[in-house]
Every structure is written in structure tokens, then in C-alpha cells.
Amino acid sequence: MRHKHLWMMVLLSSVVLLMAACAAPATAPAAEAPAAEAPAAEAPAAEGPCAPATEGEWAGVDPSGQTVIWWHNHTGSRDEQLTALLAQFDECGITVVSQSQGGYDEIRDKVNASIAAGEQPAALIAGYQNDQAFYQLNDALVDLNTLIDDPKWGLTPEDKADFYASFFDQGVHPAFGGQRLGFPPNRSMEMIYYNQTWLEELGFDGPPTTPDEFREMACAAAEAKGDGSGGFILRDDASAVAAWTLAFGGDILNEEGTSYVYNSQATIDAMTWLKGMYDDGCAFFFTEGYPNTEFAARNAIFAMGSSSGIPFYATDIQTIAEQEGRDPDEWGVAAVPHTTPDPVQNVYGGDVMIVKTTPEQELAAWLFIKWFTTPEIQAEWVRISGYFPTRAGTAEFLGDYINENVQWGQALALLPYGSYEPQLISYQATRDAATQAFNEIMQGADIQTTIDALTGSANEMQEELMAEVE
Amino acid sequence: MASQTTPLAPPTAGKASADDGRNGPRFDMGQILTYAVLLTGAVVAIVPFFYTVSVSLMNLTEATGGAWLPRAPQWGNYEQAWRDASFSLYFMNSVKITLITVIGELVFCTLAAYAFARMEFPGKAFLFALLLSTLMLPEAVTWVPNFITVSWLGRIGPIPWINNWPALTIPFMAGAFGIFLLRQFFQQIPNELWDSAQIDGAGHLRYLVRVMLPLSKAPVMTLALFAFIGSWNSLAWPILVTSTPDWRPISYGLLAFLDEAGAQFHLQMAGSIITIAPILIIYFFTQKQFIEGIATSGLKG
Numbered sequence: 001m002r003h004k005h006l007w008m009m010v011l012l013s014s015v016v017l018l019m020a021a022c023a024a025p026a027t028a029p030a031a032e033a034p035a036a037e038a039p040a041a042e043a044p045a046a047e048g049p050c051a052p053a054t055e056g057e058w059a060g061v062d063p064s065g066q067t068v069i070w071w072h073n074h075t076g077s078r079d080e081q082l083t084a085l086l087a088q089f090d091e092c093g094i095t096v097v098s099q100s101q102g103g104y105d106e107i108r109d110k111v112n113a114s115i116a117a118g119e120q121p122a123a124l125i126a127g128y129q130n131d132q133a134f135y136q137l138n139d140a141l142v143d144l145n146t147l148i149d150d151p152k153w154g155l156t157p158e159d160k161a162d163f164y165a166s167f168f169d170q171g172v173h174p175a176f177g178g179q180r181l182g183f184p185p186n187r188s189m190e191m192i193y194y195n196q197t198w199l200e201e202l203g204f205d206g207p208p209t210t211p212d213e214f215r216e217m218a219c220a221a222a223e224a225k226g227d228g229s230g231g232f233i234l235r236d237d238a239s240a241v242a243a244w245t246l247a248f249g250g251d252i253l254n255e256e257g258t259s260y261v262y263n264s265q266a267t268i269d270a271m272t273w274l275k276g277m278y279d280d281g282c283a284f285f286f287t288e289g290y291p292n293t294e295f296a297a298r299n300a301i302f303a304m305g306s307s308s309g310i311p312f313y314a315t316d317i318q319t320i321a322e323q324e325g326r327d328p329d330e331w332g333v334a335a336v337p338h339t340t341p342d343p344v345q346n347v348y349g350g351d352v353m354i355v356k357t358t359p360e361q362e363l364a365a366w367l368f369i370k371w372f373t374t375p376e377i378q379a380e381w382v383r384i385s386g387y388f389p390t391r392a393g394t395a396e397f398l399g400d401y402i403n404e405n406v407q408w409g410q411a412l413a414l415l416p417y418g419s420y421e422p423q424l425i426s427y428q429a430t431r432d433a434a435t436q437a438f439n440e441i442m443q444g445a446d447i448q449t450t451i452d453a454l455t456g457s458a459n460e461m462q463e464e465l466m467a468e469v470e
Numbered sequence: 471m472a473s474q475t476t477p478l479a480p481p482t483a484g485k486a487s488a489d490d491g492r493n494g495p496r497f498d499m500g501q502i503l504t505y506a507v508l509l510t511g512a513v514v515a516i517v518p519f520f521y522t523v524s525v526s527l528m529n530l531t532e533a534t535g536g537a538w539l540p541r542a543p544q545w546g547n548y549e550q551a552w553r554d555a556s557f558s559l560y561f562m563n564s565v566k567i568t569l570i571t572v573i574g575e576l577v578f579c580t581l582a583a584y585a586f587a588r589m590e591f592p593g594k595a596f597l598f599a600l601l602l603s604t605l606m607l608p609e610a611v612t613w614v615p616n617f618i619t620v621s622w623l624g625r626i627g628p629i630p631w632i633n634n635w636p637a638l639t640i641p642f643m644a645g646a647f648g649i650f651l652l653r654q655f656f657q658q659i660p661n662e663l664w665d666s667a668q669i670d671g672a673g674h675l676r677y678l679v680r681v682m683l684p685l686s687k688a689p690v691m692t693l694a695l696f697a698f699i700g701s702w703n704s705l706a707w708p709i710l711v712t713s714t715p716d717w718r719p720i721s722y723g724l725l726a727f728l729d730e731a732g733a734q735f736h737l738q739m740a741g742s743i744i745t746i747a748p749i750l751i752i753y754f755f756t757q758k759q760f761i762e763g764i765a766t767s768g769l770k771g
Contacts, residue, residue: 071713076554076726099713102725106709113614113710117621119632122713293534293735316530323531 050092053152058363065093066364069122071101071110073350074385081384089371094364096124104128104350108428111355115140123357124365126350129170129423132181135353136173137425137468142354143179144171147366155370162375162391166418171351173423174257175466182351183369186378186387188308189418190243190346191411192336193292195301197329202301207334211248211273214302214337219282221301231282232302233291234274236438238431240304242421243346244270247338252434253422260422260430260458262437263451269339271438271447278442285442296320298329306348307333307411311386314407333407335414347418349387388415426462433457526739533736544736551740555723556715564702564720567638571701572694574643579693582644583652584678588664598653604646613710616641620711637711638719642701648693651763655689656682691756692763699749720745 052062074082079100086096099122101107108131114121115138127135135141148154160168163184171182192214194207202221208214214232222231241262242252250266253259261267277283286294295303296316310333321328335343352372354365371377378389379397386408389398395412402409421427437454441447525533527543552558585591586598620641624631631637659682667677683690705721712718724745727738753760 069713101713102709102722109613109706109710110713113617114621116614117618119621289735293530297531297534299534316534320531320534323529 053150056150056152057146058150058153058359061359061363063092063094063360063364063367066361067095067097068124068361068365068368070096070098070124070126070352070368071107071122072098072126073101073103073107074098075100075102078385082381085377085380085384088377089368091367091371092364094367096368104131107131108134111135111140120357121355123355123361124368125353125355126185127182127353128350128428129173129182130425130427132171132351132353133173133175133423133425134428135355136176136179136181140355141179141181142356142362142366143181144183144354144366145178145180147354147363148180153363153366153370162393163373164390164392164415164418166347166420167349167390170420170423175425182353183373184349184390185352185369185372186381186385187347187349187390187418188306188387189411189414190239190336190348191305191307191333191414193295193303193305193309193313193331193333195295195298195329195331197331198298198301207332208337209335209343211337211339215273215277215282218277218302219280222282222284225299228281229284229294229299231284231300232277233286233294233300233304234278234283234442235291235304236285236435236442238434238438239306239346239348239421241267241270241434241438243304243336244274246344246346246419247336247340248273249338249340249344251419253424257422258424259462260424260455262434262455262458263448267451268447271441271451275441275447292316293320295331304336307388307408308386310405310407310411314405331407333411335417343414343417344419345414345417346421347388347415348421388412424462425465426458429461430458522739522742525736526743528736530734530736533739547736547740548744551727551737551744554737555726555741557720557723557741557744559715560718560720560723563715563717567635567708567717567719568698568701570635570639571642572697574639575645575648575697576690576694578644579648579652580678580683580690582649583656584674584682586649586653587656589674601646601649605650610706613707616707617710631711633712633714633717635717638708638717639701641707642697645697645700648697651693651696652686652689655686655763659685688759688762690763691759695752695756695760698752702745702749 050062050064053059072079072082079098083098086098089096101110104127107125107127111121111125111127111131112134113119115135121140132141148160164187167184167187170184172178172180192207196206198221199206199217202217202224204217204220208217218231222229224230245252245262245264245267248266248270250261250264250270252262252264252267254261274283284300286300290309290312291300291303291305292309292313293316294300295313297320313331317328317331335345338344352369354362354369356362372381373390375389375391375393375397378391378394379401381387382389382394382398383401388411389395395402402412422430424430433454437445437450441450521538524539526547527545528537528540528547529544532540586594586601620631620637624634624637627636629636631640663681664677667681672680702719703721704719708717708719708722715722724738724741727734727741
């Protein structure tokens, strides 16, 4: 008994190790996909769709039998449905394993940590255009131009022409010699959500197209509600700042696309107008996450957000109407009210990138991307996600979907008016600064001073990072 | 002892005492103020938790309509939250991760704290200062260095660390706070006990296990509770070092309610209650030791 306590510490240590030993066996690290799964003993087929190319940069590379890990940002039921969709992929014996990592921020952290540690991230990763520039500081990504233009594995001229140009070009980085570091699997658009039933109750026919109309309608709803809500739910996101600037006829990028211009007259006008709405009680902040439930509960006649939220708005409007024992409100999506003759819509979305691994893995990852962006599969992905497809040819597979999802069809019609956000390497940090500046303005900070400071600090950051690139 | 007279005791001398019994019950303004501050603090602490519980029992309309109480409690929210967030898997993962971490932290912090409290070695003061300085580092700053370390150890060791229990537990087994907490308590134990133990032939390990630890139940329990809470609630680090659900903790399950463009508040709150329930249960059973541990280790204000 004397020794019982004496050896307690040793026993506790042993318990730690025993518990670990009894725990479920670990899976192999995600990024270490078994490249050796290809039947090594068999010589690659000399002919056929999967036979190695005989010319071009990818000549002699056999993608057969590879397992490709994809780190993406989809969670919940969308993740489950994506996994089911991927089971349809059946080319050259390639297996794609999708692994949800939470969100873009989490993926960014994981990739940066992996690069710093010398670990191989997943072969296929999701992320924004500014992430691509950041990763490429370490020469971590494959230039997709070599694959797109490959005589055997590349896209045909018809395929290339089928992609929406603004989506297709967004992954090309002038700062990196025109390398294409990302490829668009889908896109979203900044939209105004409006409650048609409520608008009609207030005597309006339909959604506004100009800021003046928007203000009149929002103020009428706020006055009718009389509790500080009812009007427009302000969105304090950098994408919203960009969207309003575009709608007021400006841009947050200079003409060369090399630096930020947050202090243009368009941004000043947009911020002044929004601040006026806020001060007059026609707009209000809702900080508890996304505004779809507030909109559905008739706490706001207008909300602003991504087109990818359409399915969530639809569900919430139906659910809340049932719980309140009334008919669901009629609602729709519209372009951001604009001072320009035509709408100018902020279109955004993450890309997929191929991380440098073995040539076989890289080629296998590309073949998957190529498959995933075919019109048939894009149509299925649209049904699952509510995102926009990246190819015009997808529409022919979506006739019934557009008829059943009126709001999604309304949004799709605005795609020709798309413009995109900066792909500059500093944009992630700049987004945070833009959000903060917007909030400061709404709390009373001087508009000109605030956006001058934002422009200065954003460009300073950009110059610092570009110096590193150069 | 005179010093035991509480500040709440009525005055015993002077004009005030002369009025006792003649003007009815007297109210000490200091006492009223104290209770008012305590009551305010209690309300501030309890209301958010109460609201979380309340929203977890609402339907979507009530949750978004600013209601304080559900008209009819939706107990099914808990079942749905459990199912939607795959809590069955993540709950067990968290149990394993937390158990390993807590046991490891108790073992290693105890040994390190003992060394700092009772043993003399070159550079002791410097090492302790260095250890304490790590408390000043924001957690996020340590992620990449820690990732590099666990990744390297996984490469040279017999088992992988990434996507496995070592990366999730071992980096937290010798936290500066735990070592500091125990060291503060160990230092208060009289040296005479060590002298007596030496006479009986005890070495450091036997003295620690047979004398010091039995006297240190409260701070050890406190450390265990802190370790449990820290491990149970962790999210950012587990996401960084895992790519598959196999070892992901329960907090990761809550992400299921944060879709890209919508949050299911009522389910999110139900999931949050499920997530924190073990912490509340453990705190309920250990609160006496917890408070005692804080009070006796020099951590209280």
C-alpha cells in the first residue's frame, strides 16, 4: 500500500498513453493523399482518354488512380449533398474526397500553417482571389493556364467561351505574370431582398431602382412599423461597401487595378446617403448574424446580402409565416439601387486552387475541376447550393429550376451587369478595415477623413506586400 | 479576534449606536450599495444564460421576434440540434480529447509546479519568468509555431500528430497558468513537512504524492476544471490540426448552424446548451473545491 501513492504519478501518465492507444486509430493526414494508389505495377495505357499525353507541358503524366483531397467551405446539409454529388465523378479511377474545413478563414489558416510547417496542404483548396496571391508568395499554387491550354487535358475554345468572362478572368493575377491561380466553381452576387407584399400594402408597385425610391420606401416602412426597425437592414460588410460604390458609379479599385480608391466621389455619395438613411431611422443595424430571419419576420422591408442566401430566405419566410398563421409574403431580389443608367452588380465568390504536389495529383485535381464545371454538373451544384453557375451553357439544364425559384431567376438575369472585387494580395486585411470604417462612419465619424485614412492604409499595406512579391 | 468583526456588523460606539432601538431598523448605506452592486452583477451574469436557454426552446418566429419566453417550449429543438450537428460523434471526440488533456495537464503541471516551488536549480527564477511571460501571448499568435512543432513531431515520431489526438492534447498539457496556480499553493505548504518527510526517508516524488497532493485537493480540482473548460470549448486549434471529423470536438458541430447565409438561432442556442451542459454539471459538483482553490492559491483579488 505504501507504494500505491508513490507510483500514482507514473500510473496517471500511463493512463494518458493507454487512453490514446485505445482511442480510434487516426486517419492519415488529409493532405497526404496516397499518390501511390495508382497501380504502380501496371504500365499506363498508351491510348484512351486517360492515357498520358504525348506532347505539351503535361506529357507523360498519368493521373489514373489518384486520390485528391478537397478542402472546402461548405457545411451541414450542403456538405452532405456535395459529397453525394462527388460520388458521380468517375474519370480515370480518380477519387475526390471532400473535407469541410468550416469556412474560408479556417482554410486560410490551415494552408498558411501547412506551408509554414512544410506540410502538404490538400491538393485542392477553396479560397478567395487575394488568398491565391498570398499563397503564391511561397510559390505554392499551380498555374492553371498550363492545364487549361493543354492540347490533351485542356478546355476547348467553345468551353472557354462558355464561361462568363468576369468569372473566368478573376483568377488571373497580373502581379504574378498573368498566372491563373484559381478557377471559379460558382459565384454569388450582392443583392437587395425586398418584401413585395409589404411594398404593395404601403402603396408601391414594386422594388426600387434608384436610391431616392429606395429611401422613400424604406422610410415609409419604418414609419409604419414605428419601433426603430422596419426599413433597411444595414450590412456593414466590405462587399456591401464595394457594392454601394459600384451602384453609385464608382469603383474601389483604380483603373489599372493596382491600388485602392475608397475615397472617390461615388463612395462619398454612397456613404453620405446611407448615413442619412440611418440617422433618419430608415435603416438600422442588425448584428446578430445574417438578416434573413429578420426580413422573414417582417422586421425590415429591405435586406442586403449574397444571392447564395436565397434558399435560406425562402425557407425562413415560409417557416415564419406558418408559425404566425398567415400566408407567406411575396418577396423578390433586385439590383442594388443605382445612380448609373444600368445596374452595376458586385459579383464575388471563392475559387478552387491546385496546390503544387506531384504532377499526377495536380493533373487529377484539374480533371476533377474540369468535370465539376461542366454544364450538367454545374446545374446539379446550383440545385444543391443556390450559387450561380460559371458557364452560360448551364442554363439549358436549369429551366425547371428557374421556373420554381423565381428569385434565383431574377438574380440570374442580373449577371450581365457583374463587376468584381479586388484580387489584390492585401484585400483580406483591407476588407476588415473597410468594415470598420463603415461602422465608424455610421457612428458619426467624418466621412472624408475616414475613407481617406482607409485608402491610405490599404494602399500602404498593398505596397508593402507587393514589395515582397517583387 | 478583533479583526473578525465584519464590516456588516452594526456600529458599537458613538452617536449612531445611541440611536439603536429607538428609530426602528437602520439601513447601512454601504451594505445596500454592496447588495445593489452584487445584484447587478448577478443579473448581468445570469440574463444572457437565461436568454440562451429561453431561445433554445423557441420556434424560429419567436427566436427572431425578440421574445423573452417561448409560448410553448420546443423540446424537439434539442433533438434536432443533436442530429443536425452530428453531436454523437463530436461529443465522444470531445470526451476523449478532454480526458486526455485534463489528466496530462494535472500530471505535468503538478510536476513542474513542484519543481518551481520546492526545488533549487540554476536559472529557476529566469525560467519561471519565461514561463509566465507566455501568459501574455495571445492564443492566435501561438498557432503557427505550435502547428510547426506538432507537425515536425509527427514526422519524426511513431504516430502522426496531425489529425490525431497528440496534436489536440499534448500542446496543452503543461500550461503556464496551471503551473503558476499550483506553484502558488505549493509554496504555502510549510517547509517543516518536507523536513519531516526527509527524516522518514521520502524523496521528492514521494513527498509530492503523499504529502503535498493530499493537501492540494482544492487547487488541483480548480486546475482540472479550468483544463476541462479550456479543452472542451476549444475550436480554432482543433480545426487547424484536423481535416476530418474523426477527431473534431463538439464545438465544431455548432458550425452546422452557421450556414453561409443564414443562422438557425433557436437550434444554435440548443446546440450551445448541449455543448456547455457537461461544464455546468462538473462545476455544480466541484464548485466548493473550485472556490477554495481560487481563494487559497493567491489568484483572488
